[in-house]
Amino acid sequence: MAVPSVALYASPPSSVCSTSHQINAHVFAVCRRLVDRFFGSEADRRRPLVPFRFAGADGGEALSSSSSSSFAGGGDELARQERGEEFRELSSSLSSSFRYSPSKFGGSWKRDHQSPVSVLHGPVSCSSNSSSGNAGAKSFPARTSRDRNDVNVLGSIQRGYNGMFSGFVRRAVASCVELEMPPVEVRGDSGGAADVEELTFNLEDCFVESDLEPYAKELLVNAQLRHKIFCDEFVIKAFYEAEKAHRGQMRASGDPYLQHCVETAVSLALIGANSTVVAAGLLHDTLDDTFMSYDYVLRNFGAGVADLIVGVSKLSQLSQLARENNTASKTVEADRLHTMFLAMADARAVLIKLADRLHNMATLDALPLVKQQRFAKETMEIFVPLANRLGIYSWKEQLENLCFKHLYLDMHTQLSSQILESFDEAMIASAIEKLELALKDKAISYHSLSGRHKSLYSIYSKMLKKKLTMDEIHDIHGLRLIVENEEDCYKALRIVQSLWPEVPGRSKDYIAHPKLNGYQSLHTVVTGDGMVPLEVQIRTKAMHLQAEFGFAAHWRYKEGECKHSAFVLQMVEWARWVVSWQCEAMRNDQSSIGHVDSVKSTCTFPTHMEDCPFSYKPLSDQDRPVFIIMIENDKMSVQEFPPDSTVMDLLERAGMGSSKWTPYRFPLKEELRPRLNREPVGEPTCKLKMGDVVELTPALPNKSLTEYREEIQRMYDHDLTMSRPGRSTSTLVGWRS
Numbered sequence: 001m002a003v004p005s006v007a008l009y010a011s012p013p014s015s016v017c018s019t020s021h022q023i024n025a026h027v028f029a030v031c032r033r034l035v036d037r038f039f040g041s042e043a044d045r046r047r048p049l050v051p052f053r054f055a056g057a058d059g060g061e062a063l064s065s066s067s068s069s070s071f072a073g074g075g076d077e078l079a080r081q082e083r084g085e086e087f088r089e090l091s092s093s094l095s096s097s098f099r100y101s102p103s104k105f106g107g108s109w110k111r112d113h114q115s116p117v118s119v120l121h122g123p124v125s126c127s128s129n130s131s132s133g134n135a136g137a138k139s140f141p142a143r144t145s146r147d148r149n150d151v152n153v154l155g156s157i158q159r160g161y162n163g164m165f166s167g168f169v170r171r172a173v174a175s176c177v178e179l180e181m182p183p184v185e186v187r188g189d190s191g192g193a194a195d196v197e198e199l200t201f202n203l204e205d206c207f208v209e210s211d212l213e214p215y216a217k218e219l220l221v222n223a224q225l226r227h228k229i230f231c232d233e234f235v236i237k238a239f240y241e242a243e244k245a246h247r248g249q250m251r252a253s254g255d256p257y258l259q260h261c262v263e264t265a266v267s268l269a270l271i272g273a274n275s276t277v278v279a280a281g282l283l284h285d286t287l288d289d290t291f292m293s294y295d296y297v298l299r300n301f302g303a304g305v306a307d308l309i310v311g312v313s314k315l316s317q318l319s320q321l322a323r324e325n326n327t328a329s330k331t332v333e334a335d336r337l338h339t340m341f342l343a344m345a346d347a348r349a350v351l352i353k354l355a356d357r358l359h360n361m362a363t364l365d366a367l368p369l370v371k372q373q374r375f376a377k378e379t380m381e382i383f384v385p386l387a388n389r390l391g392i393y394s395w396k397e398q399l400e401n402l403c404f405k406h407l408y409l410d411m412h413t414q415l416s417s418q419i420l421e422s423f424d425e426a427m428i429a430s431a432i433e434k435l436e437l438a439l440k441d442k443a444i445s446y447h448s449l450s451g452r453h454k455s456l457y458s459i460y461s462k463m464l465k466k467k468l469t470m471d472e473i474h475d476i477h478g479l480r481l482i483v484e485n486e487e488d489c490y491k492a493l494r495i496v497q498s499l500w501p502e503v504p505g506r507s508k509d510y511i512a513h514p515k516l517n518g519y520q521s522l523h524t525v526v527t528g529d530g531m532v533p534l535e536v537q538i539r540t541k542a543m544h545l546q547a548e549f550g551f552a553a554h555w556r557y558k559e560g561e562c563k564h565s566a567f568v569l570q571m572v573e574w575a576r577w578v579v580s581w582q583c584e585a586m587r588n589d590q591s592s593i594g595h596v597d598s599v600k601s602t603c604t605f606p607t608h609m610e611d612c613p614f615s616y617k618p619l620s621d622q623d624r625p626v627f628i629i630m631i632e633n634d635k636m637s638v639q640e641f642p643p644d645s646t647v648m649d650l651l652e653r654a655g656m657g658s659s660k661w662t663p664y665r666f667p668l669k670e671e672l673r674p675r676l677n678r679e680p681v682g683e684p685t686c687k688l689k690m691g692d693v694v695e696l697t698p699a700l701p702n703k704s705l706t707e708y709r710e711e712i713q714r715m716y717d718h719d720l721t722m723s724r725p726g727r728s729t730s731t732l733v734g735w736r737s
């Protein structure tokens with residue numbers, strides 16, 4: 001079996017505010033003081049990580065790093081900013097998910113033996129004001145005394161969360177998937193990639209402090225306080241370019257457009273994306289909305305960033321088409337759209353699009369009600385499932401909660417007042433501690449112990465689906481314990497049931513009696529402290545991998561009984577792999593500079609080992625179906641074609657029942673020809689590619705051709721520029737996505 005030929009190197013956090021940009025010295029001095037306060041002194045940060053070796057899947061060794069809790073990305077999620085006298089919460093998304101690293105009792109546990117999967121299951125916002133989690137710094141809610149108490153709890157999340165990423169791919173994928181990766185290359189893989197040397201730059205040459213308005217400086221410092229990647233020169237350069245490009249543009253809310261770019265990039269940084277992705281997040285709207293050209297981005301940031309922005313732009317166009325045509329309201333169409341999105345773009349472009357949508361949803365209030373509803377509906381239909389498939393559960397839940405609020409305001413208000421009162425985070429934290437002590441006492445070592453409370457929307461859907469009242473939902477508060485072997489599952493169950501009284505009839509043994517999809521786990525509901533029902537799930541690592549990646553994968557469990565083709569499964573697996581690998585590489589190689597677009601160039605689709613029970617025949621590129629968008633008479637549909645299909649095949653399909661589009665009738669007149677990605681088709685035998693948009697002009701249009709073309713043009717132009725009184729001096733860029 002092939003061993004991943006990738007070496008992940010650890011580096012000390014010396015890159016924190018390491019820029020030498022003198023003119024920004026003041027900003028960085030402030031930043032450094034605050035970073036010191038929250039991340040420890042320079043000396044602490046420079047403390048080298050102790051690398052450890054782990055056995056590769058074939059017994060070989062690869063180098064990884066222990067996830068030091070002192071600085072790694074997960075810890076940045078817990079970064080707090082201090083403004084004036086008052087701590088403000090940087091992200092309400094920190095409030096509801098708990099991860100607790102196991103203590104080192106038993107002597108056999110290393111840091112990498114922590115939570116194996118759900119890598120992107122970061123903290124989740126469940127509150128009715130979850131929108132603030134992604135809003136600009138000025139709208140962060142002040143911390144309450146209850147919040148302050150949570151800081152200790154969050155500290156323990158930090159430890160566990162860092163550990164979650166360590167060795168993720170090896171554990172999560174390599175156990176049933178064979179990885180083949182060519183060595184890391186320095187160049188991006190897309191044509192025209194610039195040499196690294198060409199991309200080196202001196203910030204001092206490029207910018208002067210007076211270039212930045214005070215609000216922009218504040219945005220940069222705030223971002224730096226929330227994640228140290230914003231001290232990386234490459235990212236700072238992207239920030240300056242974004243600022244220059246969007247200068248004068250405002251959001252519908254009246255906020256500077258730059259704030260949206262920063263919030264998008266911060267969300268990406270918080271899930272562990274590297275500087276290429278974060279820089280692309282900062283610049284994601286520049287090609288569509290500003291004077292900046294692809295070539296300019298390519299020259300200054302390399303093909304890695306430029307191609308990601310193009311990918312995001314294409315996703316934006318397609319999602320707008322889908323929104324305007326209500327395409328995703330049908331299950332089959334929606335499913336094809338999700339697959340196409342994942343298949344046509346670098347999975348990281350989808351990630352940026354999701355982060356962009358997350359902030360747009362969090363600031364939706366500025367738009368008219370009808371638009372709020374349209375965007376919320378589209379988000380629910382397209383973006384929530386994408387976040388689910390990619391395994392970014394924290395984003396999925398934030399998006400769901402926001403959509404819920406905009407689509408069903410009354411229900412949301414009613415439920416949130418009921419539920420938010422009853423969320424008992426302190427209970428979860430103390431239950432984790434209590435169980436940890438008891439496990440230690442009985443010398444049962446475990447891999448990870450985590451807790452979460454169910455999100456508002458998840459509670460609502462469960463009530464609806466199962467016709468339950470809130471009191472009948474027993475998993476509002478839950479713990480999950482991952483142990484080494486089956487025997488320990490049962491031992492741990494007995495311990496749980498000795499700590500708290502069992503709720504009769506709620507225990508399930510899916511180990512002895514696996515579900516049809518292979519799901520295995522022990523479930524019990526106990527009455528926790530304060531008489532709060534607490535669901536505890538106990539399983540082994542292998543069972544957990546199955547629940548996250550196998551046939552019983554949570555995304556499929558959540559999507560219900562849909563039948564997915566092998567192609568869809570592969571796409572999802574591939575996308576999750578890219579995203580997870582990216583995040584892990586980032587965490588393990590904190591010094592990586594954005595223009596080294598290693599992921600794209602080293603990413604080869606993982607294949608299952610022969611004896612893997614969950615293997616399916618991997619499809620080569622030539623065997624993969626092609627999904628395209630077809631626009632015909634104002635109607636848009638997502639069509640699946642066999643590999644190697646041509647425009648002619650599409651015309652034949654479209655012309656079924658009429659001879660309108662037979663090969664003999666391919667119109668000679670250019671303006672009557674179908675258009676492929678906006679250009680008239682030259683050769684009807686040209687091959688269709690994933691994500692192509694084909695417009696079929698009606699042979700005898702009801703409207704004049706000009707009118708029809710204008711309509712299509714409007715669909716492409718997704719710049720919903722809105723005019724606002726009193727703002728004539730600056731361009732006002734409305735909410736768009």
Ligand SMILES: Nc1nc2c(ncn2[C@@H]2O[C@H](COP(=O)(O)OP(=O)(O)OP(=O)(O)O)[C@@H](O)[C@H]2O)c(=O)[nH]1
Nearest residue numbers: 474475508515517519523547548552553554555557
């Ligand atoms: N990944 C995955 N998780 C599952 C699956 N089935 C159950 N779970 C998890 O286990 C939890 C409880 O499942 P069950 O004990 O079967 O409960 P239920 O019958 O769905 O209904 P409740 O008891 O009301 O929650 C779910 O909320 C999921 O978190 C599955 O097939 N795949």
Ligand SMILES: Nc1ncnc2c1ncn2[C@@H]1O[C@H](COP(=O)(O)OP(=O)(O)OP(=O)(O)O)[C@@H](O)[C@H]1O
Nearest residue numbers: 393450451452454455458462478479480535536537
């Ligand atoms: N007891 C638990 N402890 C820790 N994490 C859990 C627990 N139960 C579920 N989770 C995880 O929390 C996230 C959100 O779960 P959520 O309750 O919304 O859905 P679910 O578990 O699928 O439940 P259901 O289908 O019953 O609504 C998922 O990633 C899930 O795997």
